[in-house]
Amino acid sequence: MKVKVISRNPDEYLRETKRDIHKVQRNYDPALHPLEAPREYARAMNSVKLERIFAKPFLGNLDGHRDGVSCLAKHPETLSFLASGAYDGEIKFWDLPQRICKRSFQAHDGCVRGLTFTPDGKNMLSMGDDKTIKTWSMENEQEDPTNTILSKTVLLSLSHQRSQNQFVTCGEVCQLWEHGRNEPIRSYQWGVDSLHHVSFNQVETNLLAACASDRSVILYDTRDSGPVRKVVMKLKANSVCWNPMEAFNFTVANEDFNLYTFDVRQMRVPANVHMDHVGAVVSVDYSPTGKEFVSGSYDRTVRIYEAHKGHSREVYHTKRMQKLSVVSWSLDNKYIMSGSDEMNIRVWKARAAEKLGALKPREKAALNYHQALRTKFAQHPQIKRIARHRHVPKHIYNAQKEQHAMRDKAKRKEGNVRKHSKKGAVPFVPERKKHVIREHE
């Protein structure tokens, strides 16, 4: 007779000393883990609730400006460094982790309109209502700019090219400048309308887009002598930002409460319409991954959109934050900076429920597991509802309701008209086609 029964040596299953961690023997046989699906569902439910509980996105504010913040500039090499310009012409340098102002100086008479670092991070360019473009050296704390250029035209916006020593300004005309020269090397004009925002493409570095006050968005190529293309919308575009990963996409923030993502190859119809704001959108900035962007609006909220989705995934607001003037997504994809009319710069987390700081491996694994669960059960009605729910202030809530009523009304009316007209006389027009009037080439 040969016989063996299960006989375990307890020493192999118990920890040796009390300072040890417990031994955890695993067996992944599915028979030992019954009711897998409902248990995962229960876990997903807990996880999505906890995510909402931990969603505390506001990290702190940087106050010190004596007028509304007009522009922000992120340093291309140092994450902790932020420069901001205000409507009173003052520029401040901030240390983000310590939340202190490192330096502040009066740079311009009147508003600071543009602020940007050179790609090597050694110099900063600023531009103001006094028609000057000043170059500031970052290496020594000099009081005076290293170079001052006096422009002949009004200047409203500034953007630096990524690879070369060139930058572009806009105002009455769009001008291309080179470092070391006091005259623009090229200037572009299309019609007589002034331009109020300009932005260089980060990948196709010769391409740039500008917003004009005749409600148009204009594309330029610096290798070309004139503008390339122009698309006219129903309402004015306030600012424009290129997708840093997909060279052919850019997003404009529009006066009509929406944002539009355009594909430069097909400008007649925007690739996507991003709704949800209830006030004019004034500023937009992409995350460095190019998958999301942040927008700031006159409705006193910051919203985060996924680049290919029509509605925002997140809305940030505080009681004291007033109309937003500028937003910026940090280069480590973790934080969002917003400057607003009431003189504060606010720092937010890009993912509201994210835990900051270093994570232990087990913590990381647990978070990944919960993330996977949430995506697995994302379509379940209960989970979806909890994940989507955001508390918004009363004025936003009411405005949303009003917008909804208006949209419903228009839809109903159109439906009625369609019902009582000849078949095909009132066609179905998709939302994307409603906002662009024409395209010029």
Next chain:
Amino acid sequence: MAKSKAVPQPKHKAVMSNFKPKSTKQWIKERDSQLKEFVSLVDTADLSGSKAKKVKVKKETSNSEESKPVPLGLRQGKNDKFPGRPSVPKEKLLKHSRGEGLDGTGVKVNLLKKKLQKREKIIEYSTEQAARLELFLPEDSGFLEADDGEVTRQFSQGQIAASVDVTSATKQFDLDLQFGPYKSNYSRNGRFLCLGGRKGHIAAMDWVTKKLLCEMNVMEEVIDVRWLHVETMLAVAQKEWVYIYDNQGIELHCLKQLNRVLCMEFLPYHFLLASAGEQGWLKWLDISLGKIISQFNTRMGRLNLMVQNPYNAVLCLGHAQGTVSMWSPNMKEPLAKMLCHRSPLLGLAVDRTGQYMVTSAADKTVKTWDLRMLSGPLSEYHLFAHANNLALSEKGLLALSMGNIVEVYKDPCRNHVDKAYLRHKNSSTIKSLQFCAYEDVLGVAHSKGFTSVLVPGSGEPNFDALEANPYQTKTQRREREVKSLLEKIQPELISLDPSTITQVDTPTLQDKVEAKKNLLFLKPPKLDFEPRKRAKWRAGTAQVAKTKKIIREDNVRKFVQTKRHLLQEDKNKSEASNISNNVLDRFKSKKR
């Protein structure tokens, strides 16, 4: 008319929705048959020890490998120095597989198809990893093999205990108690044992170390005992009510809602204590809330035979009519009913994978059933006496008791067996049988006490410490309790197919649309009106036409009224269904 038709539909649908879609069923069937093949091949190869068969098996596998077209670069020759990772045996992959997966047919968008394929690859990889990890399992299953001229059932417990190691020998013991007949229950991790004697004796012990936790006499009839989710709580069905004691014997609760209980089951993942009573009442009590979740009168008479299906937490009741009915707390009617025998059921057991059910009846037969297909009997066994108690072990061994004799059969569900694997003769009549989890031990509670019987090869050798840990410390137990309470499954999710929650709700959506359509596009019934015959001078055609018109219009008016009423009712119903007292309702969008 439409309404009266619509009423029986949802019931029918609810029952139907508990069944798996056909493809999944087929997959399971295929997998089972394949697994069975593998198991039988391995078993015969191992047990018989004949080399010829082994060789044959090997040959088959090598043939199958050769027949596959393998790319030249991947072909593994004998001289290959770096053959790469060894492939995982197919039966192991099948064991860990969750289903066939999707191949992307019918997905039109290329990107989505790619995404799907990527996901499938990840799932495949994880299955493979889980299968590979089996290599690291520390313990092997037990076994009992007879030499030539011997059979395994001839060995007595004394002989087995004498030939195993000392610690295992202590697992075979006899408790001689005088307040019998006894009922027993092992805790979920197999470490603790509680005994309840009909004459009021309750004892809880750590049976491995033989440390007594508590012992008392409640001076009242004790009908059933059951451990709750931790070993500090114990539910006892007494003469009138159910009581909950802690591990020191202090009465924590008296559950007067559960009265005249005959048997209890504890559903550990739902925190439900289910009880079946004398008048046919079936009740589920949530022990984390202390509330009755639902209670039905089964109208099946006295319920004294109840087991849970660990695979889906459905309760199986055995009845005197020879039927087995399956119950979830969400439906007043049984989810399924099976006529298993022509005589009263005596024993009922469900295996841990929820695949097989074994029933025994007063006609001295034992039948095995396929629970997932709700079909069978897979096999039928005739005994020399009726089997009063049945128990299935983790490895699929079946123990049955006939009077004072226990017989253990090896894997009677997958293949037909004619001879018992083990046999044990007890001193008195056996009242309950239960295999201990993660041990090769069968607990036999009888009228004169309790006997622990060694059954080599019955238990799962490798436990998962995050599910049930026989070696857990106090802190681990506390942590586990909190975790499992957080992961409590809502009782609404109990159904025959536990994976319903992950499946797409397509048929019901279709039904909804269909029902709505039916209601919206309802047409007035055609009227077959024949005016009565009148005198010739009165029966002018104009008169007849007029009467016809009046009646037709009246008919249409009535129809429109009823339709409007129906639509309104439908709307009200949908609104009413939105109004519930759920805590999460505050997140619902306000009515515009």
